[in-house]
Amino acid sequence: MRTYPTGALAVEATAVSRVFPVRKGASVTALDAVSLSVAPGEFVSLIGPSGCGKSTLLRLIADLDSPSSGSITVFGKPARQARIDQDYGIAFQQAGLLPWRTVAGNIELPLELHGTGKTARRARAAELIALVGLSDFADNYPDQLSGGMQQRVAIARSLAESPSLLLMDEPFGALDEMTRERMQNELVRICGETSAAVVFVTHSIPEAVFLSDRVVVLEPRPGRIRDVLTVSLGDPAGRGENLREDEGFFHAVSQVRELLHGEGAAGARGVETR
């Protein structure tokens, strides 16, 4: 395992703004002075209507984009350094598997890029394939897998280097509801086993509540944090199928819903395209 400055937060965003210039001098403020911190091992969901900047925030943390102002640190280092040091693993809405590599080959990709030896790569891939329950499919190609299976491979790939931070951008967004719930159960289990911090972007209220320690509700135009809800549904490892029927779960879901549909949010309904 890597060492981090003691007490460093997994993610610390301080007054982060991101302004996208559009044509003729006009600009869109995707994020406006957003501050957020994520503790090591904590599961934080970002939820909000389209255009609230939740994906932008995730991309900034991943150093796929740079903030217009403000600063982002990951485990006490600038985001860029954290990317170069491979302190996080990432999964997108699209599984993004390379079609010419087998399941095992895809999971091995980050290890291969960072110079892990062949034997160690093989062993790690086999371990992760077992973790996501695809042991029978290690040598299959992505086009032979269902969407849910592809997404499981993508999650296994994001875990390949045992990161202490996982960044996930609607990873279950393209899955059907049943597969989605099963994947959520698996993610909760995996997070319990790896004790990684997670920043999870989603559109789904139950998904956010079920998975998270904290749910961050964002509002659009300009993108700001409206409120943060601490979900106290107990230790992630203990969360199971029963939780979805739990009184506390429903209560938290309606709390988030009220926050989302609070003042000024009426116009945001029905525009969610992704």
Added chain:
Amino acid sequence: MTRRGQAAARRILVGALGVALLAAVWELYKLLGPAQGVMIGGTTVLPRTSDLAMPHLWVMASRVLEPVTGAANAVPMWQAVLQGSLFTLGIAAVGWLVGVSVGLALALLMQRFRLAESAILPWIILSQTVPLIALAPLVRRWGSQIQFGDFTWASWMSVALIASYLAFFPVSVGALRGLGSPDANHVDLMHCYAAGWWMTLWRLRLPASVAHLLPALRLAAASAVIGTVVAEVSIGLRGCIGRLIVESAGAAGGDPVKPWAPIFGSIIVGLVAAGFVGLIGQFLRRFRRGEVAA
């Protein structure tokens, strides 16, 4: 038989039927068409049907087995055509290799530097309107000036150079498109992995470009063959299929069927070249799978 086998058999059968149909049209028109061809407003729109203009197919076939000329030591036509075809194929292969290398190098340069793309790409497109073939005699002259040490420029090298000039174009354009084809998703992923340009090229861009590159390679092969045959004619290279075509055409007055044999030879050269690229495609099968997969 498997379903795929059946489909392949059907394709071959129907394809053969198509070729047979073409042959039937040839013979039927020869039988029924007017001897002087069909003229509209002084222009011949349908060919003459005399034995000189349109020989019977079986005459063409049997001519292949006869000697090239009436001379006592003449080899059979098919042997001369085969030798010429092999020679031409070899030159075309050299031209293809050079053209593919240059095309790939240009595509990499343009992919790496935006400025290079905007400066070079218009000229690459423009280059195809320059008939370098027209310059074949000059190219040969340039070559004859080149000499260092034991190396002297041979005429066939000029032919290969012209072939490569035609072949590089589809490769550079196809490879540029292919190298730019990976999803934003995949490019982001490589960025997340802190993979540099070369790493991204090797692991992502090159494999992703295969689907675009293969048609380009096929086009390049066809262009290389065309360029070789034409350059052979205009440079006047000996012992190749282009030479045979021109010589036979010159002899067509007394031996009207003769030109057809080298033409079929050139068709075979083209098909062999295409088949070779098909083999490459089989070899790279893995990189073409699941163009639909995420």
Added chain:
Amino acid sequence: MSAPGLLRTVIPPMLLGLVAILLWQGAVTYFAIKPFILPGPFQIGEQFAANLQNVANGMVVTGRNALIGLLVGSLLGILAAIVASVLRVADEMAAPIIAAIAVVPIVALAPVLYTMFGAGAETARQIVAGLAVFVPVYFNTLKGLRQVSPVHRDLMRSYAASSRQATRTVTLPTALPYVFTGLRIASSLAVISALIAEYFGGPVGGLGKSITSSASSSNYGLAWAYVLGSILLGLLFYSAALGLEKLVRRRIPGS
């Protein structure tokens, strides 16, 4: 086009071309390269201006052949593609023949075409150009006709649209940009093929014959002037096709 766009798309290639021409002229002057090897660009320009009438005549002869070949070949290519897209059997029957046409040096057919259509006529050259044009137009049109997305096809079915309505509203607009891409590729092919066909025989007057005859009479400056003429002719065809393609793409957005 906006000023920065112009800066990025037009200036760099112009600059590169200018530098190349200056380097070329510089090399010719500095190394005192004999004109029979490579004349300088200024000398070629001089010859071009001096023989403008002859070059223009050659351009007309070759250009006419290329144009007729382009029109006839495209028309046949489009028609054949439509038939192939409707009748699977026709597609399969044509497959080996068209594959052969695609890889075969079509100009090799020129000598027999001269015998079939008469060595005194331009027909053989037009056919060579037409055959060369046929291949890219056929393949691109067929590809375009097959691009119709299943969603659109289902939509048309649900509207109970007749096949003519479906063709007009969905198939044609989808396929048209592909057709014009094929035409653009074919345009410069037509010129080159018509020009090369002249090497294999037939009447004089075209650019190809003029290039070889002035080269064989050691008039290299003139040969290059004809080459310049053929470049201009190719450019003319290419930019006309490109302009058409741009026009069609603007008319049909989203393609």
